[in-house]
Amino acid sequence: MFSQGQLIFAACFFVTFVTAMVYAYRKDARLHKIFYKGNYKILIAFLIFIGILFAIKIFFKH
Template sequence: MFSQGQIIFGACFFIAFVIAITIAYRKDINIHKSFYKGNYKVLLAFLGFIGLLFIIKIFFKR
């Protein structure tokens, strides 16, 4: 399905991408701490809303 060259390129690209993302995140970690202090609250609210939708779906299905 894939040639050996394509697999090697994909693996090298993935490794380089992970390294680049890690370096970029480490540089911006102080900015993230100051600008995104309460983002876990938004995540919890979103997960709660999705859970509520599932509960409503189960309730009305029966």
């Protein structure tokens, strides 16, 4: 399906990408604590909204 070169490239890309994301997150972690306080409330509200839409879909399907 994939050549050996493509698999090696994918593995190297994945490792590099994850490393860069971890570095960027750690670098900005202090700023996230200051500017994004309470963002979990938005996530919870969004998940509840999706759950309500799913319940409506099931209710009207039957």
